[in-house]
Amino acid sequence: MTVDSLLWYTIRGAGAVSLVLLTAILCLGIVSALRWSSPAWPRFLTVGLHRNLALLALVVLALHIVLAVVDPYTALGWRAAVIPFAVGYRRLWLGLGSVALYLIVTLVVTSLLRQVIGLRLWRFVHWAAYACWPVAMIHGMGTGSDFGLTWMVALDVVSAAAVVAAVGLRLRAGSVSISSPESAAALRPAVRAERPQ
Amino acid sequence: MNTALRLLDGPDGEAGAESLTSHQLRLGTLPPPEPAWLIDAVERSGLLGRGGAAFPAGRKWRSVAERSAGRAVVVVNGAEGEPLSGKDRTLMAIRPHLVLDGAEVAAAAVRAREVLLYVGTEYPAARSALMRATAERGAGRVPMTLVEAPTGYVSGEESAAVQYIDRGLALPTTTPPRPFERGVGGRPTLIQNVETLAASALIARFGPGWYRGAGRDLSPGTALVSLSGAVARPGVIEVELGSTVGEAVSTAGLSEAPGAVLVGGYAGAWVPADAAWDLSLDPVRLRREGLAMGCGVISVLPASTCPVQATAEILSFMAGASAGQCGPCRFGLGAAAETASRLARGAGVAGDVDRLRRWCGQLPGRGACGHPDGAARLLGSALSAFAEEFRLHEERRCGSTRRSERVA
Amino acid sequence: MASTVRIDRIRCQGHGLCAELLPELIELDDWGYPILRREDVPEALEAHARRAVAVCPVLALRLERGPRRTPPPAA
Numbered sequence A: 001m002t003v004d005s006l007l008w009y010t011i012r013g014a015g016a017v018s019l020v021l022l023t024a025i026l027c028l029g030i031v032s033a034l035r036w037s038s039p040a041w042p043r044f045l046t047v048g049l050h051r052n053l054a055l056l057a058l059v060v061l062a063l064h065i066v067l068a069v070v071d072p073y074t075a076l077g078w079r080a081a082v083i084p085f086a087v088g089y090r091r092l093w094l095g096l097g098s099v100a101l102y103l104i105v106t107l108v109v110t111s112l113l114r115q116v117i118g119l120r121l122w123r124f125v126h127w128a129a130y131a132c133w134p135v136a137m138i139h140g141m142g143t144g145s146d147f148g149l150t151w152m153v154a155l156d157v158v159s160a161a162a163v164v165a166a167v168g169l170r171l172r173a174g175s176v177s178i179s180s181p182e183s184a185a186a187l188r189p190a191v192r193a194e195r196p197q
Numbered sequence B: 001m002n003t004a005l006r007l008l009d010g011p012d013g014e015a016g017a018e019s020l021t022s023h024q025l026r027l028g029t030l031p032p033p034e035p036a037w038l039i040d041a042v043e044r045s046g047l048l049g050r051g052g053a054a055f056p057a058g059r060k061w062r063s064v065a066e067r068s069a070g071r072a073v074v075v076v077n078g079a080e081g082e083p084l085s086g087k088d089r090t091l092m093a094i095r096p097h098l099v100l101d102g103a104e105v106a107a108a109a110v111r112a113r114e115v116l117l118y119v120g121t122e123y124p125a126a127r128s129a130l131m132r133a134t135a136e137r138g139a140g141r142v143p144m145t146l147v148e149a150p151t152g153y154v155s156g157e158e159s160a161a162v163q164y165i166d167r168g169l170a171l172p173t174t175t176p177p178r179p180f181e182r183g184v185g186g187r188p189t190l191i192q193n194v195e196t197l198a199a200s201a202l203i204a205r206f207g208p209g210w211y212r213g214a215g216r217d218l219s220p221g222t223a224l225v226s227l228s229g230a231v232a233r234p235g236v237i238e239v240e241l242g243s244t245v246g247e248a249v250s251t252a253g254l255s256e257a258p259g260a261v262l263v264g265g266y267a268g269a270w271v272p273a274d275a276a277w278d279l280s281l282d283p284v285r286l287r288r289e290g291l292a293m294g295c296g297v298i299s300v301l302p303a304s305t306c307p308v309q310a311t312a313e314i315l316s317f318m319a320g321a322s323a324g325q326c327g328p329c330r331f332g333l334g335a336a337a338e339t340a341s342r343l344a345r346g347a348g349v350a351g352d353v354d355r356l357r358r359w360c361g362q363l364p365g366r367g368a369c370g371h372p373d374g375a376a377r378l379l380g381s382a383l384s385a386f387a388e389e390f391r392l393h394e395e396r397r398c399g400s401t402r403r404s405e406r407v408a
Numbered sequence C: 001m002a003s004t005v006r007i008d009r010i011r012c013q014g015h016g017l018c019a020e021l022l023p024e025l026i027e028l029d030d031w032g033y034p035i036l037r038r039e040d041v042p043e044a045l046e047a048h049a050r051r052a053v054a055v056c057p058v059l060a061l062r063l064e065r066g067p068r069r070t071p072p073p074a075a
Helices: A003-032 A043-070 A078-082 A091-111 A119-127 A131-144 A150-173 A179-189 B019-025 B035-045 B059-067 B089-096 B098-108 B126-136 B160-168 B194-211 B245-252 B283-288 B309-323 B326-344 B352-361 B370-384 B385-393 C017-021 C041-057
Strands: B070-079 B112-120 B144-149 B189-193 B222-229 B234-238 B258-261 B268-273 B297-302 C003-005 C026-028 C032-038 C061-065
Touching: A003 A043, A003 A131, A003 A150, A003 B189, A043 A078, A043 A091, A043 C017, A043 C041, A078 A091, A091 A119, A091 B160, A119 C003, A131 A150, A179 B326, A179 C003, B019 B098, B019 B126, B035 B059, B035 B098, B035 B326, B059 B070, B059 B098, B059 B189, B070 B089, B070 B098, B070 B160, B070 B194, B089 B098, B089 B126, B089 B194, B089 B222, B098 B112, B098 B126, B098 B189, B098 B194, B112 B126, B126 B144, B144 B160, B160 B189, B189 B194, B189 B258, B222 B245, B234 B245, B245 B258, B245 B297, B268 B370, B268 C041, B309 B370, B326 B352, B326 B385, B326 C026, B352 B385, B370 B385, C003 C032, C003 C041, C017 C026, C017 C041, C041 C061
Parallel strands: B070 B112, B070 B189, B112 B144, B222 B297
Antiparallel strands: B222 B234, B258 B268, B258 B297, C003 C061, C026 C032
8 A cells, every 4th residue: 555545545534533423423412402311321421422522523633634635646735624615626525524624613612612602602603513514424425536435335324324313303302491390300310329528 | 456656657548548748747858868877877777678588778778879879770669479468559559658758768878860669560559659649749859660560479579570670571580690789770779678668768757766766576666567367357557576476466356266377478487376476576586486577477377277278279379479490499399389289188198298398498599589498488387387287188187177268 | 719609590401410520519309400418619529510510501500719608599
């Protein structure tokens, strides 16, 4: 394997891992909104994983983007990464990658600064998460020369299935507010009491 | 027949609202407003708020005055959401000028820019009396506007009143900040009960020493009390602070053999009749005994009425009156009301009383306002005063011969 | 210096994450709403309290420096 193709596969691989991470992040976000928990899986685990996987995704994405930009074979340059639809090579699909990047960065930064910017602004911005995943997905499908590869297709199908199922559950739940004592008791997390120190 | 006459001194209540002429003939005019002196006078008088919290009025006035810079607002709280209380509407209806004097005095003391008369929408006599009185007085130093308070127990709560005036929603808000810091329109707001303001109007004329001339126990002055229940002549009377519940009830006379007395209102406490008669009607004394003066309600429960039923009715009212914004109040109080009702109608289940006790302990301090605290006080007092009756009801038995139609 | 935990009871929707992360100070009632066993935060739990404040989905928790300053709501 040449250095060039190693580079190419790393870029593609990082992209694929990013997609898997984004899928997991979105599903975990929905699990959190639905207030699901069990004695073995507390709510803070959902929230913590959601946050940490997002930070991890940033790292993997950074690798994906930096390598894609410096790769002499693609010769994309930094403009391709930061200005959507700037470069001619597969303009639309590549451009969507930049859009996804901006969405992700905005989501992460606003979340890290949630206590500073306040709940209303944070929540308003966070709805963009539902746009972020399809944009990233379509970017991957459109830019990859290996879209036809079985494992890539399988990855896409499984990710899409997970997102569709999660969004379906979210839509069915509607507004997850507490309307009755029964629903309050049902949504109550299973918290194990600990003896104070 | 009252035990003391200061607020209710003057022409008979049957005559309707006292006119400006009569008011001025009887009491003279207000002294020229001197903010520092006024606040000092109210502080030294020891006047306590009569809206339910019994907070020292002078301290409240000073807190608002310190932040006012001429921007403050005075809200005259005549919402009177407590069903068993009639003192505020009575005072507004028959002594409107005394109330408006108090508003003027408060406005001068805290250097307010405007006065809002927050009067319950279900009290047309009080409203029209105040309207006519403001017209009689003509334009004063500070504009006075009437605001109709919506029906509802919590609409008289301070932060709820502020939010209603600002945004049309009579729901309590999270404090801090309290109205004295940031209230109507974000400005320092003095929101004070009608009776407290009326008393301050007398203090402004006759001085704190005069005010302290009344009062037999720990607190000075007089208070209005609403008598209801198994009494022959229900109504509003004025008593010297430190008078006993027995003295107050004897002026109204008993209509049936008494079982217990509700002291303070729906957010007050049940006291068995024997123990109630010697209770001192003094906010500080009552608080020390785990009771409350509240808004001065004294309601006698006949011995023949089931106290579990009476308690269940009050709890159901309190649960329905909840703003529903805070889970512990909305669900905890709701569950307590539902369980008490089940016990009352003979559908008790083993463990009900223990559950009530647990929920009762989990209510205080867990809402944005004091509503759950009041309900917990009522429930706690019932579980203690009527322990035997509650135990019987858990076994689906009842010691009383009939259920109450209403507590009042 | 000790801190105090404050809960905005109107904002609170009973998510219950605070009780998971700060069980020494917070437990849940029958409907999932927090009961503050004690308000002052011991030094050892300071970091945990901060995490609990950050994790609340509706930012209903606050950490104030110093002991409790404002009195409870008037009953």
